[in-house]
Amino acid sequence: MTDISPERGALAVTGLRKTFEAENAPVRALRGVDLTVSPGEFVAVMGPSGCGKSTLLNLVAGLDVPDEGTITVAGEPVTGRTEDELARMRRKHMGIVFQFFNLLEGMTVLENVVLPSVIAGRRRKMAETRARDLLDLLGIGDKASSVPGVLSGGQRQRLAIARALANEPTLLLADEPTGALDSAGGAEIIELLRRLHAGGQTIILVTHDPAVAEAAGRIVRMRDGRVVTSDPASDPAPASASASASASASASAFGSRTI
Numbered sequence: 001m002t003d004i005s006p007e008r009g010a011l012a013v014t015g016l017r018k019t020f021e022a023e024n025a026p027v028r029a030l031r032g033v034d035l036t037v038s039p040g041e042f043v044a045v046m047g048p049s050g051c052g053k054s055t056l057l058n059l060v061a062g063l064d065v066p067d068e069g070t071i072t073v074a075g076e077p078v079t080g081r082t083e084d085e086l087a088r089m090r091r092k093h094m095g096i097v098f099q100f101f102n103l104l105e106g107m108t109v110l111e112n113v114v115l116p117s118v119i120a121g122r123r124r125k126m127a128e129t130r131a132r133d134l135l136d137l138l139g140i141g142d143k144a145s146s147v148p149g150v151l152s153g154g155q156r157q158r159l160a161i162a163r164a165l166a167n168e169p170t171l172l173l174a175d176e177p178t179g180a181l182d183s184a185g186g187a188e189i190i191e192l193l194r195r196l197h198a199g200g201q202t203i204i205l206v207t208h209d210p211a212v213a214e215a216a217g218r219i220v221r222m223r224d225g226r227v228v229t230s231d232p233a234s235d236p237a238p239a240s241a242s243a244s245a246s247a248s249a250s251a252s253a254f255g256s257r258t259i
């Protein structure tokens with residue numbers, strides 16, 4: 001069941017605090033963060049280096065545990081879960097794109113996208129069909145049997161995004177997805193994110209790049225572990241993202257090839 005009602009929202013974060021024990025003094029990375037993201041929204045998180053952006057994303061993804069506060073994704077709590085439950089939540093709800101791709105270099109491009117779905121319990125044939133669709137739509141269908149090592153930076157980033165979308169995630173979480181790319185590669189990714197957003201995909205993206213943030217409907221600015229402004233959407237979530245807006249919106253958009 002991946003449908004989420006707008007009332008429940010795609011993401012609700014309240015009172016999030018996280019302190020890291022460092023050598024000299026503890027680092028208060030998050031000092032009380034509240035954030036709500038509606039289904040279909042595309043939110044860019046910006047702020048100076050060290051202000052807590054990646055920490056926030058990692059906590060939302062259940063990759064680390066907050067000291068205080070709650071996180072709910074599609075109405076399901078992320079906080080207070082066991083490791084196994086968190087792994088299940090991630091497979092069901094999260095597509096995560098890291099700055100340095102984390103691709104499986106010994107496997108083909110196709111296998112990189114098939115594997116998450118198979119792990120999540122999808123039949124291999126279905127997983128392969130969706131993986132080929134995603135690769136086609138992201139413009140790297142002809143590289144399906146190559147290994148990631150032969151791809152350009154932009155192609156590798158698109159592969160990382162294809163893999164994150166394999167399980168039709170409620171949330172696409174991306175930490176500086178254009179950070180390692182030149183401007184042409186960055187522009188390709190921006191265009192891709194715009195198309196995903198238009199297809200109803202909920203996106204939360206950390207970026208330093210104003211050109212990337214411009215593609216988002218809302219910019220959340222952080223400083224010293226807090227959200228300082230959350231500019232209202234100049235470009236509200238697409239109509240397709242209301243009512244039954246959901247993780248499956250992106251799937252149907254892919255299915256009908258409208259992204």
Ligand SMILES: Nc1ncnc2c1ncn2[C@@H]1O[C@H](COP(=O)(O)OP(=O)(O)OP(=O)(O)O)[C@@H](O)[C@H]1O
Nearest residue numbers: 020021022027029048049050051052053054055056
């Ligand atoms: N595992 C950790 N152990 C100790 N300190 C950490 C850890 N992870 C993050 N920090 C510290 O927490 C603060 C917030 O880090 P975070 O990675 O969230 O910043 P950021 O906003 O993503 O920065 P950047 O834009 O440079 O990626 C920083 O001071 C960082 O040094």
Ligand SMILES: [Mg+2]
Nearest residue numbers: 053054055175
């Ligand atoms: Mg970071």
